[in-house]
Amino acid sequence: MDDFNPRALLQDLFYTAVAAADPMKVVPACLPQIPRGRTIVVGAGKASARMALAFEQAWPGDMSGVVVTPYGHAEPCERIRVLEAAHPIPDGTGLQASQALLEAVAGLTSDDLVVALISGGGSALLPAPPPGVTLADEQALNAQLLKSGLSISEMNLVRRQVSLIKGGRLAQAAGPAHVVTLVISDVPGDNPAHVASGPTVSGGGTAIEALAVAQRAGLDLPPAIMEHLQESAQVVEIQAVRQHDTVRVIASAALSLQAAARHCREHYGIACEILSDAVEGEAREIGTDHALRARQLQAARGAGPLVLLSGGETTVTAPGNIGRGGRNTEFAMSFALGLHGSTGIHALVADTDGVDGNSAAAGAYADSDSMARLHGAAIDPLEALAAHDTGSALAKVGDLFVTGHTRTNVNDFRAIYLEPRGA
The missing domain is CATH 3.40.1480.10 (MOFRL domain)
Incomplete structure (x- = not known):
């Protein structure tokens, strides 16, 4: 030798x-059943565009949708719209992408299927600040988190609490539709609630826990975010139980x-x-x-x-x-x-x-x-x-x-x- x-x-x-986690390999092996109604694809993350391309090529029925991926990560999809936004600090295009995903799943019925293609990087790509919080606030939060030394799960725990789309809220917006989430995991332990801050997966922390993480890390949170977390900590957010949804980690x-x-x-x-x-x-x-x-x-x-x-x-x-x-x-x-x-x-x-x-x-x-x-x-x-x-x-x-x-x-x-x- x-x-x-x-x-x-x-x-x-x-x-x-890397080949073992290639969306072109892992997505076609995990297709859900074709629904009676419409099929809507949404997604976010560094792998979402390639996941969308793989889904498009393998799906035998009609479908449409929209995914967001970082600049330079797009793939040539025909039926799924591919948007690009900033990573790791969110930008205005990301705000538009979040709105596009929420609009894509609006007005669905129990006959419809939503396929969520989620991978790491989606947290920054889906800024959706709650009332009283601005994009600039969310950008400042992300900048601090990236330098904090916190684990990705801890960072995403905080991000989930300052969003109208993360923390399972995208799935809630889909109403009675069946949501199937396919996850390429970038978090240790592979908890899907923490991958891209879990837009279609509820759980994964509370506002009280987010405040504790921020305090332990010494974060200087923007006043609007601190106020939002403190107010949220006083209210128990009750999300409808979505027992009919499916979440599957397909690469890790x-x-x-x-x-x-x-x-x-x-x-x-x-x-x-x-x-x-x-x-x-x-x-x-x-x-x-x-x-x-x-x-x-x-x-x-x-x-x-x-x-x-x-x-x-x-x-x-x-x-x-x-x-x-x-x-x-x-x-x-x-x-x-x-x-x-x-x-x-x-x-x-x-x-x-x-x-x-x-x-x-x-x-x-x-x-x-x-x-x-x-x-x-x-x-x-x-x-x-x-x-x-x-x-x-x-x-x-x-x-x-x-x-x-x-x-x-x-x-x-x-x-x-x-x-x-x-x-």
């Missing part, structure tokens, strides 16, 4: 994981990691272990933990290489100005620091949607030689971490991993290749 390339292996495992980190692990074993003959599909926490701390785990497992292992996989979503707490990068480049830099002095450990960490933070990369590579490359380029990794500029630093040594938009999103993917001792 003198010509073996660890980076090529890690790339192959990443693309295998767990399923993608399982696919990558099978491919690793069957195609390469390399042992593979999944550490977790729901890793959460500060990116740099998780990077350090993974480096320590990798070194320990390599030291304890006998003959033969080993691949470690993990998924989930780490976070970055950055209340001030930040440089270029995201949670995956921060993980990679911290992981590289933790490998200093080791040999034969290689990693790829990337977001399955193809975008890491504010960078143009999906993520980055890190290995036992990363520190030598960084020092050779006169880069201080600790300074890069302190400035949240790890993407710029890793770009200078050729360690960024660039994929472009993948049109799906099952969160972070991490693959670590351990050479056997003495290799």
Whole structure:
């Protein structure tokens, strides 16, 4: 195996994981029954346009609808209108998209079917502030949440309480129609109420819990949002029980990691272990933990290489100005620091949607030689971490991993290749 390339292996495992979550594969396998009445498709998220295209091509009956996806993620649908809006900070086009989705499900009957195509990223794409709250307020809230270090589930718990469409309210607007929600999950634990803040899934927190999360994170909420949450905390919102609705998670980190692990074993003959599909926490701390785990497992292992996989979503707490990068480049830099002095450990960490933070990369590579490359380029990794500029630093040594938009999103993917001792 003198010509073996660890980076090529890690790339192959990443693309295998992404392929397992491709809407063109998973949506056609989960079609509901054709209704007696109309079929209306709605959706939001980074994968929603591709989900709509897959549904359109597979659905044997009449249908119409509208979905919203980030700018640059559109697909050429014929019967489903595809709107584009801003992510991760909502914009006015998102307001129009929210209204379009609500209008699409208005006036339906019990004979009609609503198919909701939901994926990560939908929270920012569906701004719908309640009375007294403005789009500017919602934008300010999102900006704070993104720098707070809160988990995606905690952020979406807050977002659900400041919306006329999230938190199951889109399903309520569909009235007596049967709502089938197909979810590509980007949240650890795969609770569909937290994917895109659950526009068609009720539950997932209360205003009291949202206030507690905001207080714990030290958020300086806009006065209108604080007032809305305080007023909502005094009222128990009773939503009609929608027992006839269906919610199905059709792609997730767990399923993608399982696919990558099978491919690793069957195609390469390399042992593979999944550490977790729901890793959460500060990116740099998780990077350090993974480096320590990798070194320990390599030291304890006998003959033969080993691949470690993990998924989930780490976070970055950055209340001030930040440089270029995201949670995956921060993980990679911290992981590289933790490998200093080791040999034969290689990693790829990337977001399955193809975008890491504010960078143009999906993520980055890190290995036992990363520190030598960084020092050779006169880069201080600790300074890069302190400035949240790890993407710029890793770009200078050729360690960024660039994929472009993948049109799906099952969160972070991490693959670590351990050479056997003495290799």
